[in-house]
Amino acid sequence: MNERIRILGERFALAALDESEWLCALREMAEMTGGSRGQLVGFVDGGVPFNRINDFTEDEIGRFVSRERGDPDINVRVRASLKDPPLVIRSEADYRTVGRGPGFDLYRDMCDAYDISAGCQTKLLEGNGRFVGLTVHRTRREGETDEAARAVFSAIVPLVRNAVKTQIAIEDQGNAILSGALEYVGLPIFICDASGEVKAHTGLATSLLSDGRFQIVDGKLSLPHSRDAAALRQALARRDREGRGAETLMIGGAGAKMPLIVDVCRLPALPSRIAFASRLLVIVRTGRRLHEAAPMILGTAFGLSGAEIEIALAIGQGESREQIAAARNTSRQTVKAQLKSIFAKLNVSREADLVAMLGETLRM
Structure with a gap:
């Protein structure tokens, strides 16, 4: 059994890198503990942001969650582990101690309908009003969790916890990678x-x-x-x-x-x-900055010369003809002649039209 648990741990570690492995690893965990379905689920106040359970369709999961929403006044399993620190194991006896009530009765009826009333569970991670839970569900035929199954589940739990922590760390790195990609925008x-x-x-x-x-x-x-x-x-x-x-x-x-x-x-x-x-x-x-590719676009798409590109962009940035002439160490008449050529190439007739065109096409 120890070798099987070690191999399963490797499978969960792989799942942190390859999403297709999660459901297979959860199914194998359930089978090793005498159950049918393994579940990895996240809870926040008023919601269930993720929920993986083998051999359940997305529609079945959606219908179930829409009715219980991870609410500790409805979901018996959430209530059973609510005040626990991570890694405490709970099972059928703990579900029974939750007691009765309209919400709990609704949840038990749903579990009966899906034949997942029995099983064992734990809280893997917790913080900031949210937690990750791990559960093995058992059918009526499979019966309640015995001590041997509980011991195997306890041995597997740290391996799954490590895999979850690994994937969360990778996803946090994903924000940095995404930010780097967005630099090109x-x-x-x-x-x-x-x-x-x-x-x-x-x-x-x-x-x-x-x-x-x-x-x-x-x-x-x-x-x-x-x-x-x-x-x-x-x-x-x-x-x-x-x-x-x-x-x-x-x-x-x-x-x-x-x-x-x-x-x-x-x-x-x-x-x-x-x-x-x-x-x-x-x-x-901000609307103040022209796209870095603006010179290339004006040259390639509209045939502007290097000098014409510089003048067009200067006009687009709000500089006057006098300022452009002074910056280029040339006369106002030369700038006027170059602007006439720019207008013709861009099919505009005045500076306001040029500014508007640059704003629509090249401004960010």
């Missing part, structure tokens, strides 16, 4: 959860923190003005709840500063993640 972007806790951010977001336009307070993204901070918190909560689509906020400017346009969107949830919270992007669009 060239925008200030924060990666947060629904509460605003900042997981990572791009380099340009650091500039917004440095100049005080955004703040991180107790680890959470915020803004200097309470009304703006409240609007951001509400937008994060709505996007977490509603999922699809983006929500756009205009964060008021102070003094001579222009307002910031902020898009809030939720990243798609991956079924393989052991995640207690959604990941949301807070994307800040």
